[in-house]
Amino acid sequence: MSANVPTDICFSFTGLMQRGGRTGPHADGWGVVFYEGKGYRLFRDAAPSAESDLARLLRDLPIKSCTVISHIRKATRGKITLENTHPFVREMWGRSWCFAHNGHLKRVKRWPLDLYRPVGTTDSEHAFCWLLNALRRRFSKPPRAATFWRYVHQLALELSALGTFNFLLSDGRHLGAFCSTHLTWLTRQAPFGEAELVDEDLRVDFSLHTQPTDVVTVVATRPLTRNEVWTTMAAGSMVVFAEGRPWLQFGGS
Amino acid sequence: MSANVPTDICFSFTGLMQRGGRTGPHADGWGVVFYEGKGYRLFRDAAPSAESDLARLLRDLPIKSCTVISHIRKATRGKITLENTHPFVREMWGRSWCFAHNGHLKRVKRWPLDLYRPVGTTDSEHAFCWLLNALRRRFSKPPRAATFWRYVHQLALELSALGTFNFLLSDGRHLGAFCSTHLTWLTRQAPFGEAELVDEDLRVDFSLHTQPTDVVTVVATRPLTRNEVWTTMAAGSMVVFAEGRPWLQFGGS
Numbered sequence: 001m002s003a004n005v006p007t008d009i010c011f012s013f014t015g016l017m018q019r020g021g022r023t024g025p026h027a028d029g030w031g032v033v034f035y036e037g038k039g040y041r042l043f044r045d046a047a048p049s050a051e052s053d054l055a056r057l058l059r060d061l062p063i064k065s066c067t068v069i070s071h072i073r074k075a076t077r078g079k080i081t082l083e084n085t086h087p088f089v090r091e092m093w094g095r096s097w098c099f100a101h102n103g104h105l106k107r108v109k110r111w112p113l114d115l116y117r118p119v120g121t122t123d124s125e126h127a128f129c130w131l132l133n134a135l136r137r138r139f140s141k142p143p144r145a146a147t148f149w150r151y152v153h154q155l156a157l158e159l160s161a162l163g164t165f166n167f168l169l170s171d172g173r174h175l176g177a178f179c180s181t182h183l184t185w186l187t188r189q190a191p192f193g194e195a196e197l198v199d200e201d202l203r204v205d206f207s208l209h210t211q212p213t214d215v216v217t218v219v220a221t222r223p224l225t226r227n228e229v230w231t232t233m234a235a236g237s238m239v240v241f242a243e244g245r246p247w248l249q250f251g252g253s
Numbered sequence: 254m255s256a257n258v259p260t261d262i263c264f265s266f267t268g269l270m271q272r273g274g275r276t277g278p279h280a281d282g283w284g285v286v287f288y289e290g291k292g293y294r295l296f297r298d299a300a301p302s303a304e305s306d307l308a309r310l311l312r313d314l315p316i317k318s319c320t321v322i323s324h325i326r327k328a329t330r331g332k333i334t335l336e337n338t339h340p341f342v343r344e345m346w347g348r349s350w351c352f353a354h355n356g357h358l359k360r361v362k363r364w365p366l367d368l369y370r371p372v373g374t375t376d377s378e379h380a381f382c383w384l385l386n387a388l389r390r391r392f393s394k395p396p397r398a399a400t401f402w403r404y405v406h407q408l409a410l411e412l413s414a415l416g417t418f419n420f421l422l423s424d425g426r427h428l429g430a431f432c433s434t435h436l437t438w439l440t441r442q443a444p445f446g447e448a449e450l451v452d453e454d455l456r457v458d459f460s461l462h463t464q465p466t467d468v469v470t471v472v473a474t475r476p477l478t479r480n481e482v483w484t485t486m487a488a489g490s491m492v493v494f495a496e497g498r499p500w501l502q503f504g505g506s
Contacts, residue, residue, distance in 0.1 A: 038372050039335025042295050057310065082292025083349075090344060094370035096336075115368060117347035119291050 002175040002241035003216040006064035009034075011195070011204045014059050015224045018199035019072055020049030026072035029085040030055060033098045034065040035172035040096050044085045066243070067175055069168050071100035076123070083120035087168075088128050090116055092135065093142045095171040099128040102221055103164025103180055124167075127159050131169075145240075146248060149176055153238045153250035156180075160236070166221065175241040177219045179233035179252075185219040186230045187245060195225040215244035255428040255494035256469040259317035262287075264448070264457045267312050268477045271452035272325055273302025279325035282338040283308060286351045287318040288425035293349050297338040319496070320428055322421050324353035329376070336373035340421075341381050343369055345388065346395045348424040352381040355474055356417025356433055377420075380412050384422075398493075399501060402429055406491045406503035409433075413489070419474065428494040430472045432486035432505075438472040439483045440498060448478040468497035 001009055013032070021027035030052065031044035041063065049055045049072050071086035078084040086100040101124035109126045115136060116129035134155050135148070142148070152169065156178040159165050165180040177183055188195075190213070192206035219241070223230040233239065237252025254262055266285070274280035283305065284297035294316065302308045302325050324339035331337040339353040354377035361376045361383070368389060369382035387408050388401075395401070405422065409431040412418050418433040430436055441448075443466070445459035472494070476483040486492065490505025 036335045039297075039299075039338065041297065041335065044292075044294065046292075053314075061306075082289045082294065085292065089342075091369065091372060094372055096372050116344065119344060119347055119349050 001068040001216065001218050002244050003066050003214070004243040004245075005211070005214055006066055007214070007216050008062035008064050009068050009070070010059060010062055011197070011202070012218055012220075012224050013070060014202055015197040015199040016070060016072060016220070017049040017055050017059060020055075022050040023199040024072070026074040028075040028080045029073040029082075030071060031085050031087050031100070032058065032068065032070040033087045033089065034063050035067040035170070036065060038095065038172060040089070040098065040172065042087070042089060044082060046080050046082050046085055067170050067172050069098050069100050069170055069175070071102075076104040078120055078122035081120065084122045084125070086124060088125050090128070090132055092132055097132065097169065097171050099124075099131075100168050101127065102166040102182070105159060105162040105165055108159065108162050127165070131155050131159070145174060149174070149238070149240045149248055150250060152176055153178065156238060157236060157251070168219065173242065174247070175219070176238060177233070177241070178238040179235060181235060182221050183219060183233040184221070184223055184230040185217055185233070185239065185241075185246070186223070186225075186228055187215065187217045189215045189244075194227070196227050198224060198226050217241050217244050217246070254318075254321040254469065254471050255497050256319050256467070257496040257498075258464070258467055259319055260467070260469050261315040261317050262321050262323070263312060263315055264450070264455070265471055265473075265477050266323060267455055268450040268452040269323060269325060269473070270302040270305075270308050270312060273308075275303040276452040277325070279327040281328040281333045282326040282335075283324060284338050284340050284353070285311065285321065285323040286340045286342065287316050288320040288423070289318060291348065291425060293342070293351065293425065295340070295342060297335060299333050299335050299338055320423050320425050322351050322353050322423055322428070329357040331373055331375035334373065337375045337378070339377060341378050343381070343385055345385055350385065350422065350424050352377075352384075353421050354380065355419040355435070358412060358415040358418055361412065361415050380418070384408050384412070398427060402427070402491070402493045402501055403503060405429055406431070409491060410489060410504070421472065426495065427500070428472070429491060430486070430494070431491040432488060434488060435474050436472060436486040437474070437476055437483040438470055438486070438492065438494075438499075439476070439478070439481055440468065440470045442468045442497075447480070449480050451475075451477060451479050470494050470497050470499070
């Protein structure tokens with residue numbers, strides 16, 4: 001989620017968590033990062049989200065944030081442990097960078113690493129470390145955002161040649177979403193209407209919970225609601241969201 | 254806390270959290286890291302711990318871990334924000350390192366940094382980054398633990414020349430505790446007895462909750478219980494705990 005005002009994710013999270021073992025097979029752990037300024041709150045659990053006490057608690061806790069990344073895991077590489085649970089976080093240039101991946105990259109663990117190294121054994125964390133290493137090698141200090149994200153897109157294309165590499169990356173200001181096979185997004189803004197979850201019998205009327213100037217984008221592997229129009233991303237494309245709106249686009253048609 | 258079997262910190266946490274705004278002045282945020290294997294759970298809040306919903310919840314949630322670091326903050330440098338809240342975490346050599354500091358280091362922010370940079374504006378996070386930078390400069394790969402901690406002690410002495418520098422540092426296997434002015438610890442093992450908190454009207458009979466082989470050490474700025482014998486550390490000394498027991502000692506008499 002990317003938003004222009006601190007927004008809670010209770011509604012979307014309720015739907016997503018069902019996919020972690022109930023309406024979907026991603027039962028091998030879950031995690032969520034809420035940015036708050038330059039800081040972040042990180043919650044992770046190796047238990048299925050549909051059965052997790054912590055997930056149930058968060059579902060009802062209206063933590064407000066302008067940038068949230070949440071992930072449910074289906075283990076393809078790496079055991080079901082806390083250190084293999086997304087999102088992964090690293091500091092680069094004095095910002096906390098957060099990464100979550102859907103897919104699998106064959107043999108990425110043979111790609112050499114330097115400054116950043118994985119703590120767990122997933123292909124995902126290895127790819128994240130490789131990405132950060134490449135960024136630090138290219139830029140000795142933070143470049144302009146557009147330059148930065150253009151290079152992230154190039155690196156993402158390189159990595160995605162190894163397999164499936166849908167991912168989200170953020171430093172809390174921008175949210176980059178790279179589509180390798182499946183990624184879709186939706187911007188909610190005035191006039192707000194009603195939305196209905198796909199995975200749970202729940203509706204919300206956003207007009208009752210929003211201000212007319214609020215803008216919120218939700219990105220997901222598959223649409224979370226059944227009665228709204230989601231934009232499907234093209235394979236190989238990346239959208240960078242800022243303050244709730246799509247801001248930069250690379251690749252695709 | 255360092256323990257030889259996964260242990261919850263509900264009892265100690267109950268006492269500590271009271272010092273965050275009720276029985277103590279450390280009301281500018283709090284945080285706790287629970288290691289689980291190489292992974293960790295991190296909870297932080299900029300609200301006073303004595304009034305925090307999240308802290309109340311954790312107090313009653315028996316998360317079990319062999320290494321826990323918890324901190325309550327009294328802001329001396331840096332605003333009361335999430336990014337200025339301890340513990341701080343960084344990855345080094347494929348392990349997650351966690352750091353919490355009590356005290357203040359004058360002008361440490363003039364000390365140059367390289368690979369690791371602070372996200373927030375505290376002297377503490379700057380000192381942590383400086384420490385990690387120095388360790389990576391000295392060791393291109395992880396050295397033997399005794400060599401590693403001996404060098405940490407040297408660096409700690411350098412830093413503590415700038416002011417007050419009581420700190421805890423861990424990678425989940427070892428827990429290093431450096432005493433600049435105040436630090437005290439206590440090992441609980443069979444035969445277990447009853448303990449009574451200083452800060453809250455609460456007692457626990459550990460013999461009802463433990464196995465005879467359990468060994469648990471708790472380190473704190475000031476004793477958390479009134480009826481047990483705590484070991485006060487000497488200024489300039491460091492103890493490294495492993496599996497619940499003091500394992501290495503540097504400095505002091």
